[in-house]
Amino acid sequence: MRMEHDLREALASRSFELHYQPQVDARSRTIVGVEALVRWRNSARETIMPGEFIEIAEQSGLILPLGECVIDEACRQLRIWRDQGYTALRMAVNLSALQLRSANLLDFVAATLLKHEIGGEHLELEITESMVMDNPGACIAKLRALRDMGIHLAIDDFGTGYSSLSNLRLMPIHSLKIDRSFVRNIESDSDDLVICTATIALAHNLGLKVVAEGVETSAQRDLLAGHGCDVLQGYLFSKPVDAAAMDALLAVSY
Ligand code: G
Ligand code: G
Ligand code: MN
Ligand code: NA
Numbered sequence: 642m643r644m645e646h647d648l649r650e651a652l653a654s655r656s657f658e659l660h661y662q663p664q665v666d667a668r669s670r671t672i673v674g675v676e677a678l679v680r681w682r683n684s685a686r687e688t689i690m691p692g693e694f695i696e697i698a699e700q701s702g703l704i705l706p707l708g709e710c711v712i713d714e715a716c717r718q719l720r721i722w723r724d725q726g727y728t729a730l731r732m733a734v735n736l737s738a739l740q741l742r743s744a745n746l747l748d749f750v751a752a753t754l755l756k757h758e759i760g761g762e763h764l765e766l767e768i769t770e771s772m773v774m775d776n777p778g779a780c781i782a783k784l785r786a787l788r789d790m791g792i793h794l795a796i797d798d799f800g801t802g803y804s805s806l807s808n809l810r811l812m813p814i815h816s817l818k819i820d821r822s823f824v825r826n827i828e829s830d831s832d833d834l835v836i837c838t839a840t841i842a843l844a845h846n847l848g849l850k851v852v853a854e855g856v857e858t859s860a861q862r863d864l865l866a867g868h869g870c871d872v873l874q875g876y877l878f879s880k881p882v883d884a885a886a887m888d889a890l891l892a893v894s895y
Contacts (some may be wrong), residue, residue: 645701647683648694652706656682659714660881663890664733664852664874667866672895674731674765676874677715678881679707699737708740709749716757716764718884723759725888727895733765733795738772742779747786754790761791767818769797770804777808788813795852800840810847817844821855821875828860838868845869 651657657679664674681689698704712734719732740746754761766787773780784794796809799817823836837853844851853865856875865873879890 642697642701644694644697645703648681648698648701648703648707651681651683652703652710655710656684657707657710657714658682658883659711659718660883661718661887662874662881663878663887663894664731664872665878665894667862667870667873670894672891673729673872674733675887676733676735676767676881677711677718678735679711695737699739702739704737704739705743705745708737709753711735712750713753713756716753716759719759719763720757721884722891723763725891727891730891730895731763731765731793733767735767735797736772738769738775741768741772741783742776747783747790750787750792751790761787762793765793765795765815767795767797770799770802770809773808773812774802774804777811781808781811781813785813798854800836814849816850816852816871818852818854818874819870824853824855824861824865824875825857827864828858834864837865837870841869 659677660680661675661677663672664676665671666673679691681694683689695704698707715732715734719730722730754764788794793816794814795816795818796814797818798820800823801820817840819837819840823833827833827837841851850871852872852874853870854874856862856865856873856877858877862873862877882890
């Protein structure tokens, strides 16, 4: 497997970097968080997107060391931003199914937070519904342990996977992220608007915050904010950018 071999080398030569996409408070329009998204800079200096390698990393198990690199780098960068005074900023990191199942996850996260002197409440881990449905009992126990460390938990791509509302109620999560497929046509498709408003109501009634993904227009922003969505993320505010470009965004809208 060529790609697997290349991924292994990329890990050894630290050829992965993180980009960050701001998450904006719907009312104050200030940046309240960033989502870390991994990129691979290959030997030809091309940027390879996660859609092209995460699945292979998952199948080969390389997602475990890669995922650890991502958590470590995200916490290292958050430390820098906290030292610059952005102390309310939360860092969101995507977890893969294998990582959530790994016996080492809790110890690694705890050690990494300690290493970078970051409180758990500044880290958010994004999981999907399907990851939990694999083995709800074991997953929920692990999520509780993360929650007990203060870590925030978000359900990513909400509405696209399968999960039961009874499981959702049992999950020790803090927020739902409405998948961007429901946001895209929210202005023209009344079904999508109903899905978004129903998700916001469901989340709020369960005591959860709601993040809308894929917000690209000011009309989408205003509609979602008007329906009580808490946090917005999407190209309207910024595409994912490197840490230096994120510095500039923080300077103007933190
Ligand atoms: O911008 P974008 O192409 O970066 O992301 C595409 C997909 O890759 C998203 O579904 C995102 O959840 C996933 N992804 C991005 N970074 C990571 C990561 O660090 N770990 C995992 N497991 N998935 C990631
Ligand atoms: O699946 P997850 O939500 O983790 O991944 C986020 C993905 O969504 C990344 O690929 C990111 O580049 C992409 N993304 C972020 N904002 C927008 C947006 O406004 N529009 C579109 N089309 N994609 C977005
Ligand atoms: Mn995500
Ligand atoms: Na998503």
